Amino acid sequence: MKEDVLRKLCAAKAMEYIKNDTVIGLGAGRNIACLIELISEAMNDNFKLKVITPSDNTKNLCIKKGIEVLPIFLIDTIEVAFDGCVEVDENFYASKGAGGIFTKEKIVGAMAKNYILLADEKKLTKKLSCELPISIEILKDSLSYVIKIVEQLGGKAMVRTSANKDGYLITEDGNLLLDIIFENILDFDKLNNNLKTITGVIETSIFTKEVDKIIVSGENGVRVISR
Incomplete structure (x- = not known):
């Protein structure tokens, strides 16, 4: 169909x-x-x-x-x-x-x-699979700190960029987006909670x-x- x-x-x-x-x-x-x-x-x-x-x-x-x-x-x-x-x-x-x-x-x-x-x-x-990145919205000033903690959780984070501008993509609220690859996620609810407890993280793309x-x-x- x-x-x-x-x-x-x-x-x-x-x-x-x-x-x-x-x-x-x-x-x-x-x-x-x-x-x-x-x-x-x-x-x-x-x-x-x-x-x-x-x-x-x-x-x-x-x-x-x-x-x-x-x-x-x-x-x-x-x-x-x-x-x-x-x-x-x-x-x-x-x-x-x-x-x-x-x-x-x-x-x-x-x-x-x-x-x-x-x-x-x-x-x-x-x-849910781990094929696509998990995204998080973060405060700009927290970028380096959040990446460090994400890596400790086993993720590889990349700041989202845009083909329409030079540099990082900025949301309309002035924040950054990180796209994170995890090799294996056993518990998405636990991962969601762990990411949201990182200072500087506003929200995640896991519902x-x-x-x-x-x-x-x-x-x-x-x-x-x-x-």
């Missing part, structure tokens, strides 16, 4: 969790872009909705489609939030971070009564408690897995 068909299956199922005249959270990625298309179509039939999002791309797409976007800091609770992921496992542990907005994604996930990931079967695994449901699409259709 083609990827665009799988995305449409996920998005259509996600629409069942969206109530009229509410505020929802949206992350980033192609699954979310597909969901925005369906929301836009529904709003043509007097469906009302407002959105919060940490993603500039999602924000711009929502505005283009006539969907009102609110600043995250004005909201403390939402019914539901949707996001994509790099990988999610049967423990509802998810790996994110490619877009570098995982700190704010976790804020949105924390305020949502239901935080739902949209994924195809290839992204759902029995246990261990936020995810409530996973909408999974595959050759046999779409299914929902609940925690």
Whole structure:
């Protein structure tokens, strides 16, 4: 089954969790872009909705489609939030971070009564792998110290750079991103906690408690897995 068909299956199922005249959270990625298309179509039939999002791309797409976007800091609770992921496992542990907005994604996930990931079967695994880096957002002044502690934990850290500028990538909040390779991770929850206790670390790209449901699409259709 083609990827665009799988995305449409996920998005259509996600629409069942969206109530009229509410505020929802949206992350980033192609699954979310597909969901925005369906929301836009529904709003043509007097469906009302407002959105919060940490993603500039999602924000711009929502505005283009006539969907009102609110600043995250004005909201403390939402019914539901949707996001994509790099990988999610049967423990509802998810790996994110490619877009570098995982700190704010976790804020949105924390305020949502239901935080739902949209994924195809290839992204759902029995246990998270160590193939892709774990990312952390850190204060700039903590760079050398954090790298030292990360190495003591068995990780190899690289400061994220950007092809669009010379030097390190700086987040909109003025922080740095470290991408860390670990040879073997036995306990992702423990690693997440260990990384977050390092002075200077703001947040990690490992989601261990936020995810409530996973909408999974595959050759046999779409299914929902609940925690």
